[in-house]
Amino acid sequence: MAKAKKPKLAVWKFASCDGCQLALLSCEDELLAVAERIDIAYFLEASRATAKGPYDISLVEGSITTPEDAKRIQKIRRDSRYLVTIGACATAGGIQSLRNFKDVAEFISVVYAEPHYIETLDTSTPIEDHVYVDFELRGCPINKIQLLEVIGALLAGRKPNIPTHSVCAECKQNATPCVMVAHGTPCLGPVTQTGCGAICPAYNRGCYGCFGPMEKPNTSSLSDWWHRQLGVEKDDLVRAFRSFNAYAREFRRESEDHER
Amino acid sequence: MSGKKSSATGKRTRSRKRSAAGDRPKTRGKSRRIKVDALARVEGEGAMYVRIHGGKVKDVKLKIYEPPRFFEAFLRDRRFTEAPDITARICGICPIAYQMSACHAMEMACGVKIQGPLRDLRRLIYCAEWIESHVLHLYMLHLPDFLGYESAVHMAKDYPDEVNRALRMKKLGNEILEVVVGRATHPVNVRVGGFHRVPTRRELQPLLENLKTGIDDALETVHLTGSLEFPDYERDYEFVSVRHDDEYPFNEGRVKSNKDVDIDVTEFLDYFIEEQVAHSTSLHSRIDGERVYLVGPMARYNLNRDKLTPRSREAAKEAGLGPVCNNPFKSIIVRAVEILYSYEEAIRIIENYERPDRSAVDVVPALGPGVGHGCTEAPRGSLYHRYKIDDDGLILDARIVPPTSQNQAVIESDLYHFVERNLSLPDDKLQWRCEQAIRNYDPCISCSTHFLTLNIERS
Ligand code: SF4
Ligand code: SF4
Numbered sequence: 001m002a003k004a005k006k007p008k009l010a011v012w013k014f015a016s017c018d019g020c021q022l023a024l025l026s027c028e029d030e031l032l033a034v035a036e037r038i039d040i041a042y043f044l045e046a047s048r049a050t051a052k053g054p055y056d057i058s059l060v061e062g063s064i065t066t067p068e069d070a071k072r073i074q075k076i077r078r079d080s081r082y083l084v085t086i087g088a089c090a091t092a093g094g095i096q097s098l099r100n101f102k103d104v105a106e107f108i109s110v111v112y113a114e115p116h117y118i119e120t121l122d123t124s125t126p127i128e129d130h131v132y133v134d135f136e137l138r139g140c141p142i143n144k145i146q147l148l149e150v151i152g153a154l155l156a157g158r159k160p161n162i163p164t165h166s167v168c169a170e171c172k173q174n175a176t177p178c179v180m181v182a183h184g185t186p187c188l189g190p191v192t193q194t195g196c197g198a199i200c201p202a203y204n205r206g207c208y209g210c211f212g213p214m215e216k217p218n219t220s221s222l223s224d225w226w227h228r229q230l231g232v233e234k235d236d237l238v239r240a241f242r243s244f245n246a247y248a249r250e251f252r253r254e255s256e257d258h259e260r
Numbered sequence: 261m262s263g264k265k266s267s268a269t270g271k272r273t274r275s276r277k278r279s280a281a282g283d284r285p286k287t288r289g290k291s292r293r294i295k296v297d298a299l300a301r302v303e304g305e306g307a308m309y310v311r312i313h314g315g316k317v318k319d320v321k322l323k324i325y326e327p328p329r330f331f332e333a334f335l336r337d338r339r340f341t342e343a344p345d346i347t348a349r350i351c352g353i354c355p356i357a358y359q360m361s362a363c364h365a366m367e368m369a370c371g372v373k374i375q376g377p378l379r380d381l382r383r384l385i386y387c388a389e390w391i392e393s394h395v396l397h398l399y400m401l402h403l404p405d406f407l408g409y410e411s412a413v414h415m416a417k418d419y420p421d422e423v424n425r426a427l428r429m430k431k432l433g434n435e436i437l438e439v440v441v442g443r444a445t446h447p448v449n450v451r452v453g454g455f456h457r458v459p460t461r462r463e464l465q466p467l468l469e470n471l472k473t474g475i476d477d478a479l480e481t482v483h484l485t486g487s488l489e490f491p492d493y494e495r496d497y498e499f500v501s502v503r504h505d506d507e508y509p510f511n512e513g514r515v516k517s518n519k520d521v522d523i524d525v526t527e528f529l530d531y532f533i534e535e536q537v538a539h540s541t542s543l544h545s546r547i548d549g550e551r552v553y554l555v556g557p558m559a560r561y562n563l564n565r566d567k568l569t570p571r572s573r574e575a576a577k578e579a580g581l582g583p584v585c586n587n588p589f590k591s592i593i594v595r596a597v598e599i600l601y602s603y604e605e606a607i608r609i610i611e612n613y614e615r616p617d618r619s620a621v622d623v624v625p626a627l628g629p630g631v632g633h634g635c636t637e638a639p640r641g642s643l644y645h646r647y648k649i650d651d652d653g654l655i656l657d658a659r660i661v662p663p664t665s666q667n668q669a670v671i672e673s674d675l676y677h678f679v680e681r682n683l684s685l686p687d688d689k690l691q692w693r694c695e696q697a698i699r700n701y702d703p704c705i706s707c708s709t710h711f712l713t714l715n716i717e718r719s
Contacts, residue, residue: 015327019352019445025396026444028431032423035413046400047411048695065327095349098334106333120328141352141445199442203449204619205456208345210446239338244349 007056007155010042012076014062014069015096015124019141020087021061027144034148038155053079057154059147063089063096063124070121070130077131082154085127086147088140088244092212095140097124097247126247135160140210140244143195164215166190167207170198179206186226188240191217191250212245219254234258308698310679320676322668322698335658340366340625340649341452347645347660348446353396356389356437357638359450360511361645361660366452369632369649370623377616378454379511384609385440385447386510386636387602392433392444393639394557394595394602397702398481399426402592405696406488422484425477429599432470436606439463454620461613468610471603478600479575485593486579491693493678494586497670498551499559500532502637508567508601509560511636516563517553525635528644534661545666552669555641556701557594558585572601588674588700595702625653638663640702664703671701 011021025046027034034040041051058080064070077083085091093100100123127133137150146162153160163169167189171178179185179201187206189198193214200207213219219241226232232240241255311319331350335343343362348355360382367374374382399422400412409415416423434444440459441447449456500521504513515531516522523531533549547553562584565573576597585594628651635644641663648657678697682690 015329017349017352019349019355022352022445025400026430026434028427028434031427032413032416035416040413047413049410049414065329069327094329095331095334095346096329099330102334104330124329140349141443196443200448200456203442203455203457205448205451236339239342243342243346 006037006039008039008041008051008054009151010053010055010058010076010080011040011044012042012058012060012062013044014060014073014090014127015065016062016087016089016094018061020089020139021059023086023142023144023147024059027148030148034151038151055080057082057084057151060085060090060127061087063093063126064130065096065121065124067121073127073130082134083127083131084135084137084150084154085133086137087142088138088210088212088248089124090127091136091138091248092245092251093124093126093247095244095246098242099124100247101242124247137162138193138211139195143197146195163194165194166214166217167192167194167196167198167201167211170194170196171201174198174202176201179204180225180230184230186230186232186240188222191219191222208240208243209251210244212248213250217250219250220257223254223258308675308694310675310694312679312683315683317676317680320672320679322672322675332658332660335647335655338655340369340647340653340655343645343647343655343658344450344452345446345448350660350662352445353393354389354638354640354643355446356385356441356450357636357643358645359447360386360636361634361638361643362647363450363452364511364634364636365632365645365647366634366649367623367632368634369630369647370625371630372453372621372623374454374621377458377614378620380609380613381440381455381458383507383510384606385437385450387606387609388433388436388440388444390433390602390639391599391606392430392437393702394599395426395429395433395481397639397699398485398592398595398599399423401702402595402696402699405692405699406592425480429474429477429481432467432474435470436467439467451620453623454618456619458615458619460615464610464613468607471607471610475600475603475607478596478603482575482579482593482596482600485596488592490587490589491678491682493589493681495588495674495677497558497586498547498553499562500547500553500555500642500666501559501563502635502642503563504567506567508564508605509637515635515642517547518562519551521547525633525644528633528635528661529646529659532644532661532666534665545661546669552673553666554588554670555663555666556591557598557639557641558588558591559641560637561585561594561597568597568601569604571604572597575600588697591700591702625649625651627651629656640664641666664701667701667703671698671703674700 013021041055058076060083064073088094104122135150137146150160171189176198180187185206188209189201189207191213192207192209193211195211223237226237237258238255241251245251307323309321309323331347335346338346343366344359347358347362350358404411404415407415412423437444437447441449498517498519500517502509502513503516514522514524515528521531531547532545534545565583579593581593629648631648633646635642643663644661646659647655649655674697675694682693
């Protein structure tokens, strides 16, 4: 009876691939320990038991793409003490935000024969465009160790220790040779936020920006380098900045700068 | 040429199916109604609706309300080399399947075939994805239904060994992917033509040891599923799976059914026709636009049992699986057998691995527009991609047929028959069993939207 109440965690899904919430189930070594310390009150992918809010922490995956979802996120905000967005879909609109650069009616007609059944907004937008967000965790997908850090920090009442510098710094730490210098491979590492462990360069490929823009990225100087030194043409620069974080402000502007 | 065949030319043949959703009569008073608004322990979002009137099932709908994300539309004008990484984001549970179908389709469009160690490495990462995905579904999503728990975490108190075993096995699947392709969700090391970097023998060595000591976990899993109680429920299904002459299917082979389908991958859209229904953002798929069929582990087992290893076949037999399995609730045993097979196949591949000199072969778009098809076996069943690309390698047109949209019709018909045979059950039991019947298919709703809430209404 006298036992202190465990903090309540909820996991919410909007337009997404489920990959980020899967990170929680992929905490094989920590999952049961986490379940000891916190009450997983709402996590439909894992359990049919659900508890009503309010929740101490809400993890939100996915972007807002339908009128109902735009309403649903408001209620979730009201029910949550902390609201944390997880992954590029939730923090930047995700790959599905490519529709924001095109005519959505045309998109619907490519996929569906009866477009009028489909109710969707013209845009895919990050959660922060709709409600106040306490913390944004980057990545497509997020890194599970970073997720555990954010949950732990919020429960302890401290600021999550999530670095905002570039992938390059992590390559240096790992002693991974720079793929741009060594092989002339175009890499978004200099403008992309760290957190993944700099895995692409470690596998001989350029970073494709799945963690989104770092703090104050110099995207135009990188584009310039890609173009002059590596011969990357404008339409490929547009494609490079227009992927999983296409609608993140700095990447969006950079891609628009190169559109003819 | 019949009208249906026009799908071969690139146009999606779709008919509008009349749905009872709009004109459903409001039944009250006598109506018996069971309601689950958001089905749990499935990947993605959906709902189920059953209406019973005068002791007869009147309407069954699996509603998919996952918002559409329009992959096929925005793939247009992207580079052919981008398809594996972009389509991986359709599903965070089976990204390897998306990457493999995309790679194979692009390679076909460019007239390239991947052989030797690169081909073997692709089978290895597919083994890892089957292990990870099947273990997640079997232990964490499906087993709680059989044992009467709300979730695996609830189950952990009474079944600590099982839950810990599951976590151990899932972790091994993840580790294989982390070593070979960088990470388990949206791997970074897969490319058209092969890999960005191939592992050394030494890097694979610790995995081999973990697989060898872990194989007992896989055997235990088959025993466990064999000891469960199953509803007495069998139907005459049409099973569809890839079949290869020499091996249990992952990446290559013909598309076959236990009835009369036996086709080359390039003919897929001539036979399997998708249609849109009002209650779902996922498209339904039928053979010739008419016949309901089933993809996934049961279909693979029934069509490829002879290609399992002797040990996997023996374990299946001991767990009570006959040469043909027609009870979808027993799909949990089949998943366990496929996990065991994946351990064995992964061991075989690593033991025979010789690191190739080159991590990928060159894949160059042919002159003039090229068309490529890929159909590989995702954990949930056949996943088909087709692309048309121009000679600069830009995507002109993309078509993706995921397993869950193929299974949607069979799930609905299963529910229909299952409810009809079990009308005497009280609402809460019936609801639980219906959810379980849906989870037999491990529906991946994120995939199919390109998909659950449960309502049972009786009068
Ligand atoms: S951010 Fe990437 S991994 Fe996460 S849900 Fe979105 S598509 Fe999936
Ligand atoms: S290197 Fe870049 S693209 Fe690769 S995983 Fe890290 S952030 Fe994502």
